[in-house]
C-alpha cells in the first residue's frame with residue numbers, strides 16, 4: 352500500500368513509519384522539522400498540513416492516511432490548533448474519498464468504575480489540558496458517517512519499549528493488566544495500527560490496545 356503518515360517525525364509517528372516500512376509499504380512521511388532517517392520506499396515531505404494545496408498533492412494518490420498529528424503538548428492553543436488541523440485533514444479525506452486512521456489519546460476511554468479516564472485520577476491536571484484537543488476531535492467526528500475513519504486510543508501509559516505483538520484489544524473501555532495498570536509500547540501500537548491498515552476491523556469506530564499479562 353501507499354500510505355501517508357502525518358506526524359512522521361513524532362514519538363508515535365516515527366514508529367508507525369518503521370512498522371509500515373518493515374512490511375514493505377510505500378510511505379509518504381509528512382512532518383515539520385524533526386529529522387527522519389532516509390530509507391527505501393520512504394519519501395520525506397517537510398511541510399505543514401495547513402498549506403492545503405501542498406498537502407492535497409501529497410495525499411491525492413495514497414491508499415490510506417495514518418495521522419499521529421500533534422501541534423505540540425505545550426502549544427499555546429493546543430485544543431483549537433488540534434481541532435483546526437483535523438478540520439483540514441478530514442475535509443481533504445472527504446474530498447478525495449480517503450480512508451484514515453487517527454491516533455488520539457486515552458482520556459475519552461472509560462475506566463473500571465464507568466468514569467471517563469479524563470474524569471479519573473490517572474493524569475495530572477496540566478496533562479489533561481494538553482489532551483483536550485484529541486477529545487474534542489473524537490467527540491466531534493466519531494459519528495460522522497461521511498468519513499472513513501478509525502480512531503485509535505493507546506493505553507494510559509504509552510512507553511518507548513519493544514515490539515511484543517502480544518496485547519489485547521478493547522473498544523471504548525480501558526484494557527488493564529493483572530496489576531491493574533494500562534500500558535503498551537509505542538512499537539506495539541504501531542503494530543496494531545498497521546494490522547488495522549492491512550485488515551480493517553474497526554472502520555467507523557475506535558479501538559484501544561494494552562497488555563493484559
Ligand SMILES: NC(=O)c1ccc[n+]([C@@H]2O[C@H](COP(=O)([O-])OP(=O)(O)OC[C@H]3O[C@@H](n4cnc5c(N)ncnc54)[C@H](OP(=O)(O)O)[C@@H]3O)[C@@H](O)[C@H]2O)c1
Nearest residue numbers: 358359360361362363382383384385399400419421456509
Ligand atoms: N506521546 C504519548 O505518550 C501519547 C500517548 C497517547 C496518545 N498520544 C497521541 O498520539 C498523537 C501523536 O502524539 P505524539 O506524542 O507522537 O506527538 P509528537 O511527538 O509531538 O509528534 C507530532 C508530530 O506532528 C507533526 N506536526 C505538528 N504540526 C504539524 C503540521 N502543522 N504539519 C505537519 N506535521 C506537523 C510534528 O512534526 P515536527 O515534530 O517535525 O515539528 C510531529 O511529527 C496525538 O494525538 C497524541 O495525543 C500520544
